[in-house]
Amino acid sequence: MAVEAPSQSNAPDTPDGQTPQSRIQQRNRRRILDASLEVFSTHGYRGATLDRIARAAGLSKPNLLYYFEGKEAIHRALLTDLLETWIAPLRDLDPEGEPCAELLGYVRRKLEMSRQYPRESRLFAGEILQGAPRMERFLREVLRPLVDDRAAVIRRWADQGRIAPVDPHHLIFSIWALTQHYADFEAQIRMIRGDGVDPLEGAEAHLEQHFRRLLAP
Amino acid sequence: MAVEAPSQSNAPDTPDGQTPQSRIQQRNRRRILDASLEVFSTHGYRGATLDRIARAAGLSKPNLLYYFEGKEAIHRALLTDLLETWIAPLRDLDPEGEPCAELLGYVRRKLEMSRQYPRESRLFAGEILQGAPRMERFLREVLRPLVDDRAAVIRRWADQGRIAPVDPHHLIFSIWALTQHYADFEAQIRMIRGDGVDPLEGAEAHLEQHFRRLLAP
DNA sequence: GTCTATACTCTGATAGAC
């Protein structure tokens, strides 16, 4: 739960900025994180075992624990890396831009993240699904203020008649739901549309038309 | 994987229609399934332990295993019960009805399920998230044909100009995404809007307006 | 830095008394 003070840490799993690392250390750290992402996102926290992660990373189990203090530390590092980039698209929503273009751009960026980072999306979704016990602070203290701020921008746009009147928070939730669905529920989409079809086929055109109709003043 | 032949089963965990059960047996079975739903949906398959389920059900662990053959059997029973009702709203989409009203009714029923059965929704979502290993047959052999059939109906409506032109499959996915989001990502919504607010507050009005604009010919 | 061997805990499941 509690975050350890960064002052005492010279352990290799907390390179908080300046900890020097050899090339091989960096490479192994990356391999571990990549393997962990694969395993955690498809099996959940408890379903992921160090054995599987080690095998996926091509390392021995004790060697894994040389780089990270333990399973939880790996997961924490994964989440920390993820959250940084996860909210970037919303940050990029420009209050000074043209409203419809900004929102459509946001949709496009979010959908692109589902295409590029489906494992990250599923890792995030799995955490939320379980009540977000390891992300509560982030959600309350980072995401919430950001959402409230952008919601205020959207509300202003609606009040000015530059987009259709809409509940800003629900609009943001809708964008999340519609775009992340293609990553999080990919297995279902695949089984329904057939394995030969790209799950994201036609999604961008659909969502663009979708939000264009929705937002037109 | 394989479903056991129903002929040989007189075990108490397979009351396939006619197995007689005392009132206490039925009550305990229900308690176990209810407790399991709670535990499986919030911790995932691997994160759920028989200990926790037993405690939640108010029974001892061995007693649990008197009613069900094992952890997997409990989970299977849970899914079987769930899937029956999960697709009912789509089944109820009437090809002979008024298109816009039918689709809005479908949205309303799905949203109502998120309100009434959030744990079931999360159980389902968790399975999909992990690649749907225990639902593949259902998705391919039951849900897919149903979706294809209803998609054909929607396509006809669009071709006749009774609703706006829209990709039927993506429309269905959109309805799933938007409605299930309120159950599956409830923790996130709660932390963003504050604990005092009902996560579903305003959702129905938002979605009704949303789809009305979207579908208007 | 990396490995083998191993300690220790948790968890699913069974035995057998009542």
Add this chain to the structure above:
DNA sequence: GTCTATCAGAGTATAGAC
């Protein structure tokens, strides 16, 4: 039908050689 006691296996983590 329900319980106490317990086993077998899996899983996290550590010791210590190299």
